[in-house]
Amino acid sequence: MNTDQLRELLPITRDRIYMNTGWAGPTPTTSLRRMAETLEQEALVGPASARGVALDREANRAAAAAAAGLLGAAEDDVILTHSTREGVNVVIYGMDWKPGDELLICDLEHPALTTPAKVVAERMGVSVKSAPIATMSTFDESLNLVKSEMTDRTKLVALSHIQFTCGLRLPIGEITEAAHAAGVPVLVDGAQSVGQIAVNVTDLGCDFYTMSGQKWPMGPVGTGALYVNPDRRDMLEPLFSTNALEAERVGFRRGALGRFSLVSNSPGLAACLTESLRIISEIGIDRIEAHAMNLGNMLRHRASMIKGCELLSTTDQESACGLVTLGLDGWPPEDLVSTLQDRFNIVGRTVHGPDGVRFSTHYFNTASEVDKVAEVLERLAAEGYRAQG
Numbered sequence: 001m002n003t004d005q006l007r008e009l010l011p012i013t014r015d016r017i018y019m020n021t022g023w024a025g026p027t028p029t030t031s032l033r034r035m036a037e038t039l040e041q042e043a044l045v046g047p048a049s050a051r052g053v054a055l056d057r058e059a060n061r062a063a064a065a066a067a068a069g070l071l072g073a074a075e076d077d078v079i080l081t082h083s084t085r086e087g088v089n090v091v092i093y094g095m096d097w098k099p100g101d102e103l104l105i106c107d108l109e110h111p112a113l114t115t116p117a118k119v120v121a122e123r124m125g126v127s128v129k130s131a132p133i134a135t136m137s138t139f140d141e142s143l144n145l146v147k148s149e150m151t152d153r154t155k156l157v158a159l160s161h162i163q164f165t166c167g168l169r170l171p172i173g174e175i176t177e178a179a180h181a182a183g184v185p186v187l188v189d190g191a192q193s194v195g196q197i198a199v200n201v202t203d204l205g206c207d208f209y210t211m212s213g214q215k216w217p218m219g220p221v222g223t224g225a226l227y228v229n230p231d232r233r234d235m236l237e238p239l240f241s242t243n244a245l246e247a248e249r250v251g252f253r254r255g256a257l258g259r260f261s262l263v264s265n266s267p268g269l270a271a272c273l274t275e276s277l278r279i280i281s282e283i284g285i286d287r288i289e290a291h292a293m294n295l296g297n298m299l300r301h302r303a304s305m306i307k308g309c310e311l312l313s314t315t316d317q318e319s320a321c322g323l324v325t326l327g328l329d330g331w332p333p334e335d336l337v338s339t340l341q342d343r344f345n346i347v348g349r350t351v352h353g354p355d356g357v358r359f360s361t362h363y364f365n366t367a368s369e370v371d372k373v374a375e376v377l378e379r380l381a382a383e384g385y386r387a388q389g
């Protein structure tokens with residue numbers, strides 16, 4: 001499937017430059033149809049009939065299998081969740097924290113991670129350390145900082161594979177190796193990586209890896225998945241009790257991993273996600289990664305040529321990706337985002353720390369869209385900022 005064919009499935013691309021996949025990607029029409037068909041079928045056979053229950057199980061199994069395929073994991077090591085943050089919570093609250101234990105994160109993390117970190121600090125006396133990784137760090141600098149912040153009290157290292165504000169990519173394989181050498185497991189927030197870059201949790205040696213369905217995989221909101229390395233399952237206790245706990249005592253088929261499934265997932269959402277993941281796999285994640293990176297490089301290059309435009313994302317090719325953050329002299333990021341949307345039909349988003357506007361370049365975006373964004377930025381930089389309203 002080429003870019004034009006994917007755009008055919010995404011009506012938004014007809015009249016808008018959508019560069020906000022890092023928040024939520026558009027959902028292909030074929031995926032939406034799968035959702036509607038599955039829900040209609042469920043209603044037709046009866047959701048709580050034998051056929052309805054079988055349909056529900058199969059839709060959820062297929063989605064978990066597709067997510068496992070994209071993560072490079074065995075099907076039995078992945079559960080469906082409803083978001084990245086659910087996976088983070090399952091791991092962070094599932095651990096047996098003692099006062100004085102250390103949780104190591106970094107300064108650029110998303111609230112999905114910093115918030116549970118604050119809660120375990122308050123409730124359980126965990127000491128949260130934050131590695132001061134800068135937005136323009138190289139792989140080596142990020143790795144060395146994480147290593148230097150680890151102590152013999154570190155109980156978990158938790159980091160995003162790609163940082164959401166500026167698109168900085170971390171050397172997760174090398175960080176995991178260093179953490180494992182010290183006997184410390186690693187939780188990876190894959191909200192910005194899965195569906196954008198090739199991820200293989202087996203090759204990376206990951207312990208816990210959590211992903212969203214609605215961002216780069218272009219699935220629906222309310223979907224996600226969590227990988228738990230089978231050797232680490234015993235480290236966690238379920239966040240709250242579910243029927244799966246009961247079932248486990250009588251030989252729950254999926255073994256202990258099912259203990260971490262919190263609440264059931266809609267078969268409609270699951271079927272929609274499965275179709276979107278099928279599309280990702282039909283295109284090929286390596287092609288998506290290369291396309292996202294090329295367009296990201298184009299935008300970084302164009303932005304760096306604009307007078308009054310500050311590029312806030314690294315150009316280092318190991319650490320960069322298809323997330324590009326920038327600022328325009330004098331323009332508050334919120335006003336720049338609304339001007340881009342209202343006057344030019346360009347959708348990006350505001351980020352803070354660094355403060356700027358972030359653009360996501362996915363496989364459905366094109367070089368001419370990047371040109372248009374760059375032209376508009378140039379024009380707005382030249383116009384200068386005038387207070388809105």
Ligand SMILES: Cc1ncc(COP(=O)(O)O)c(C=O)c1O
Binds near residue numbers: 191213
């Ligand atoms: C790095 C990162 N982690 C977590 C999240 C939250 O994702 P979800 O809504 O799937 O929990 C986001 C969303 O923007 C993110 O960028």
